[in-house]
Amino acid sequence: MPKIKFSYPRGNFPRLCLIGNSNVGKSSLTKNLLSHPQWYKGKIGKTAGSTVRLTIINDPALNYHVIDLPGFGRMTRLDRSSEAFVQEQILKYIEIDRNNIFLMLMVSSADRLGEELDKWYFQNEETVPLTIEFIQFMLNNNIPTVLVLNKIDKLNSYHLKALKEKLLQVFSDFEIEIQGFEATSGFLGILETSASQEIGIKELKGVVFQHSQQLQMQDYDDRNTLLDQPPINVKKKKLKLQNDSSKEGSSENSTKTEKLSKKEATSRTPRKSSKSKKLSKKSQKKRSGYSKYPKKRKPSVKGKKKKTFRK
Template structure:
């Protein structure tokens, strides 16, 4: 039986560009996060081999990047936690995405490619009344106009023929749900599907190039200055009247 946890779910402060990594538990989000930073020392979270190693929202303020990197806890079964704790964390993730939607300039939906076939079989091919969680995430991002890169991680665990087979199946399912891959970088789109391995580093350079290109167009003058963020309330703080409202430059949305 998993344990119950009591944790204060941390939220970032103020308005600032954010890159978010999201996905099921134990798909390699934290390992990928470390590889996307200018130096691994900036990552203070935990990288584990079991589902549920990351149970808090990890906010990385890498001074060499013009955005925050947000490593979100995983969805799905967390071996170390009780069902109630899992539900609490997952509700907090959805709340965060809702509260910070206007600041999230890009999401990386990390999928463990070696588990993707099972997910599609169980929640789509064998049951037409359910939708795979990965597809639900993509639909959410498209609906809320949050650009998304789909990252198929752990490709080192499959051979060439297995990778091609699951990719074909995955693209067919995307088509069934009218989800298109649009490399034009339009606001309401899935930008690309990238295969990667945090173990062999395959695909990491391509992911970083995509992030660099997209983040280079951020208009930082429309956000709160980085130097003032710690003096601002977290984004989940209750709104106060004008007298108690601490705001600097806010992003106009």
């Protein structure tokens, strides 16, 4: 399995999330939801699984973060084990950050959703379609959810009407009630969009804006302090480790002080040995430049012959 770094946002701050299968147009919709779409540098591709990592967008014109989650399903860039790891991390992130997610956009492709409902529900009632399973997961975590039917330009009016009838039947069978876009909890409703043709983008922005204006910003962290805080998935672990290390440090210090006090009570000041005195005298002589055996000076050579010594 290749090494994948799944980044988590920092601190407590409002977040708008987009989730769905691979290649349904999440990144294209994300780009259209920003104040300046040209700022978004995420990869928008035709192949499934172009977005592998969690993308956190900090738009200064918005009072919330936009989170573009990786897609579920087949990813061309990853193997099966890596796909399972990414999907596990997506669900883990939603559970950890559910209190900060003020709105979840469940994005689905209109041209593929009908086949999904037929295969995983109408032809086999024992299975649950992934889109319905996602909506149930959000409701269990108390996250307001909107189903965004993207790519409606690929269906004619007849097929689009038939798809919505199927959806309403499945919702009633799974007891999923539509609360309306003004509600603050539950399943809010269905929005029809086309990111490529810019259909329904204005209505989608209106729903997001309506919910963002209801946020109580005093209940969240200051935006300027988010980078100084640890990621939300390691905050509790770090605090626990710090507490444990402080406890261990205090216990070690107490044992050290006890040992030192015992030593001080039992120890006596040792006498200086004769060796230490001799060493100190030698060191003093060396420092003063005096030595016990000074070197003999050589006689001067001026006007005199050198003395020769017998062997």
